[in-house]
Amino acid sequence: MSVDAILTQLLMGLTVGVNLVLVATGLTLVFGMMGVINFAHSALFMLGAYAGLVTSTHLGSFWLGLAVAPPMIGLLGALVERSLLRPLRERYPLSHLLPLLLTFGLSLFFEGSAKVIWGADIVSLGKPALLGGALSVGRITFPTYWLFALVAAAVLAAAVWLVVERTSLGLSIRAATQDPMMAAVLGVNTQRLNTIVFALGSGLAAAAGVILGTMTSLSPQMGAGVVLDAFIAIVIGGLGSFTGAIVGSLLLGQVQSFGVALLPAFHTPLVFLVMAVVLVLKPSGLFGATERR
Amino acid sequence: MDRRRFITTTAAAGLGAGLLSRRARAADPIKIGVLLPFSKAFAVLGENTLAGFMIGAKEAGPTIAGRSYTIIKEDDTADPSVGVSKVRKLIEKDEVDVIVGTIHSGVAAAIRNHIVDAKKLWLNPIATNDLLAEQGCSRYHFRFSNSAWQSAAPLGPWSKGKLGDRAYICVFNFAFGQQSAAHFKKGFTEAGGTIVGESFPPFNTTNYAPYFPAIKDAKPQFVFANFAGADAVAFVKQYADFGLKGPIKVLGPSNLVSEDVLTAQGEAAVGVYSNSYYTPSYDIPKNRAFTKLCKDAGKEPDHFLCAGYDTAQALFTALKETKGDVANKERLIQIITDMKIDSPRGPLRFDPKNHNPISDIQMRTVQAGPPLQHVVIDVLKDVRHPDNMGCVL
Numbered sequence: 001m002s003v004d005a006i007l008t009q010l011l012m013g014l015t016v017g018v019n020l021v022l023v024a025t026g027l028t029l030v031f032g033m034m035g036v037i038n039f040a041h042s043a044l045f046m047l048g049a050y051a052g053l054v055t056s057t058h059l060g061s062f063w064l065g066l067a068v069a070p071p072m073i074g075l076l077g078a079l080v081e082r083s084l085l086r087p088l089r090e091r092y093p094l095s096h097l098l099p100l101l102l103t104f105g106l107s108l109f110f111e112g113s114a115k116v117i118w119g120a121d122i123v124s125l126g127k128p129a130l131l132g133g134a135l136s137v138g139r140i141t142f143p144t145y146w147l148f149a150l151v152a153a154a155v156l157a158a159a160v161w162l163v164v165e166r167t168s169l170g171l172s173i174r175a176a177t178q179d180p181m182m183a184a185v186l187g188v189n190t191q192r193l194n195t196i197v198f199a200l201g202s203g204l205a206a207a208a209g210v211i212l213g214t215m216t217s218l219s220p221q222m223g224a225g226v227v228l229d230a231f232i233a234i235v236i237g238g239l240g241s242f243t244g245a246i247v248g249s250l251l252l253g254q255v256q257s258f259g260v261a262l263l264p265a266f267h268t269p270l271v272f273l274v275m276a277v278v279l280v281l282k283p284s285g286l287f288g289a290t291e292r293r
Numbered sequence: 294m295d296r297r298r299f300i301t302t303t304a305a306a307g308l309g310a311g312l313l314s315r316r317a318r319a320a321d322p323i324k325i326g327v328l329l330p331f332s333k334a335f336a337v338l339g340e341n342t343l344a345g346f347m348i349g350a351k352e353a354g355p356t357i358a359g360r361s362y363t364i365i366k367e368d369d370t371a372d373p374s375v376g377v378s379k380v381r382k383l384i385e386k387d388e389v390d391v392i393v394g395t396i397h398s399g400v401a402a403a404i405r406n407h408i409v410d411a412k413k414l415w416l417n418p419i420a421t422n423d424l425l426a427e428q429g430c431s432r433y434h435f436r437f438s439n440s441a442w443q444s445a446a447p448l449g450p451w452s453k454g455k456l457g458d459r460a461y462i463c464v465f466n467f468a469f470g471q472q473s474a475a476h477f478k479k480g481f482t483e484a485g486g487t488i489v490g491e492s493f494p495p496f497n498t499t500n501y502a503p504y505f506p507a508i509k510d511a512k513p514q515f516v517f518a519n520f521a522g523a524d525a526v527a528f529v530k531q532y533a534d535f536g537l538k539g540p541i542k543v544l545g546p547s548n549l550v551s552e553d554v555l556t557a558q559g560e561a562a563v564g565v566y567s568n569s570y571y572t573p574s575y576d577i578p579k580n581r582a583f584t585k586l587c588k589d590a591g592k593e594p595d596h597f598l599c600a601g602y603d604t605a606q607a608l609f610t611a612l613k614e615t616k617g618d619v620a621n622k623e624r625l626i627q628i629i630t631d632m633k634i635d636s637p638r639g640p641l642r643f644d645p646k647n648h649n650p651i652s653d654i655q656m657r658t659v660q661a662g663p664p665l666q667h668v669v670i671d672v673l674k675d676v677r678h679p680d681n682m683g684c685v686l
Contacts, residue, residue: 005507009503122337124530124558217557219334224333
């Protein structure tokens with residue numbers, strides 16, 4: 001493998017990895033705070049892509065689509081949390097199964113609705129002319145749009161990292177993901193935090209939906225593969241851990257990219273092998289708390 | 294079967310009045326089970342095939358020789374295990390007379406024995422699995438698209454002459470992809486070409502970029518690629534994004550750049566070579582009429598609609614000839630075997646030795662828009678699957 005090929009493979013893996021961070025963040029934070037694997041996450045990712053498509057077609061600008069879709073889906077996420085998830089969890093505080101079923105039902109509902117509204121046709125989100133073409137450095141050719149996808153997702157992920165690690169809101173979030181009950185006792189408004197985190201996670205997934213949707217295509221079931229990857233990433237990183245989600249996602253991006261290049265016949269199981277090895281060595285994931293709840 | 298009908302038929306049978314129940318059944322609507330993928334990656338393909346079938350059904354009218362028919366749809370999600378449970382539901386619970394389906398080759402292989410053992414007439418609009426024209430063939434099975442062999446083997450000698458003698462193979466990793474790759478490879482190497490590398494991305498891959506450096510390093514003159522649905526969109530777009538399309542041409546079966554994905558691929562698809570038994574821009578009267586029927590139904594014609602339409606044409610023509618009698622399977626099979634179908638693709642008939650279709654194969658390239666479309670650059674006449682591959686009908 002030439003140096004150029006290694007660098008290209010590295011960049012590809014990084015692009016996928018940082019976008020995976022955006023998807024994984026919501027998944028892991030919601031799990032940390034509410035103990036729920038949000039099955040509707042893939043649908044929110046997909047709805048984000050479609051929201052981006054609709055706004056960018058109507059307003060004639062990819063950038064507006066990218067700017068409008070995340071807050072829109074964030075709002076939808078907040079609505080779901082406030083009007084469905086919270087009442088359910090208040091009525092059945094001990095059940096982990098019911099919220100799971102609720103989010104699963106929601107994912108079917110959202111995917112079905114998308115199929116009714118936009119049809120099952122595969123559609124494409126056009127990239128802006130500014131980001132067309134490819135950049136060449138030496139023998140490395142990398143599409144401008146992919147570079148943008150890498151930078152945009154990295155900036156977003158860094159911003160979220162700053163909020164989570166450096167603000168008092170972030171401190172409350174981290175406290176609540178580690179022990180929601182104790183955080184509530186200590187005066188953290190966990191109810192409000194739940195809404196904020198759900199909205200944030202949904203918005204980030206939507207942003208990734210727009211960014212990744214432009215690289216591939218849009219269809220009602222587009223979210224399934226990405227969210228499965230994000231789920232593997234947070235299992236590797238440690239369920240509920242934000243740092244774990246970042247490390248897991250970036251690691252997974254590289255494993256996939258180099259797996260294809262070095263072990264072409266074995267790269268699909270390779271991802272699961274990495275996950276299995278991590279879980280054997282550290283059952284709670286790389287950054288998961290060893291003893292929780 | 295609803296509960297009331299269940300009660301009446303079992304009651305009739307219970308009375309020992311076999312004749313009565315058979316007569317009651319003859320007045321029942323003909324039951325057509327349609328098994329296609331209506332969700333996941335192949336959803337659009339399933340919807341379009343069904344749309345083509347429904348256009349043909351509409352043309353045939355709501356009754357066949359005074360007997361009505363119902364269409365029972367099931368979603369196999371392009372998953373073999375789901376396909377099996379759905380086909381068993383159609384056969385055992387719905388007791389359908391005819392099965393129309395499916396698209397995914399793996400599903401077709403999985404449901405084959407269930408349908409054949411139940412001796413149901415099986416009209417397969419799309420699934421290209423070669424086995425169905427070889428050891429796995431059956432007198433009950435008719436295909437309306439082409440076999441993987443027909444869509445790939447003739448490309449070998451053709452591309453050796455037209456595109457170059459160094460090829461790279463990149464196809465998705467399941468029966469359809471593997472078979473087409475093997476056929477292309479055989480035809481191409483026999484014509485004197487060299488395969489310089491191969492990769493097999495899994496079904497439902499969204500990111501093809503990691504495969505590109507290896508392709509570049511192998512320095513082929515063209516890539517033989519086989520993907521469908523969302524996979525085809527992602528592959529063709531990313532291939533162009535990474536600047537490979539200029540120096541390394543792309544050739545594939547029709548599904549790589551078929552109409553269901555072409556709009557989403559956009560400019561990235563321009564210049565991609567493909568073959569198909571059907572091209573929407575093909576200018577013959579039957580196709581002009583078919584195009585109008587599609588547009589009236591709110592659809593753009595493509596080869597899925599064409600195959601679905603031809604399936605309906607064959608089924609309803611045969612049923613009309615038997616005056617709506619579906620019980621006599623052998624007669625229906627004989628009628629379809631002898632049938633000459635006036636298809637939008639041109640004449641279509643079946644090989645009496647394996648029930649595989651015989652029709653022309655068109656070689657096309659994608660022309661820049663508007664409208665972005667395929668133009669036929671060559672026609673391979675009367676392509677037929679080899680009939681010495683172990684098929685015993």
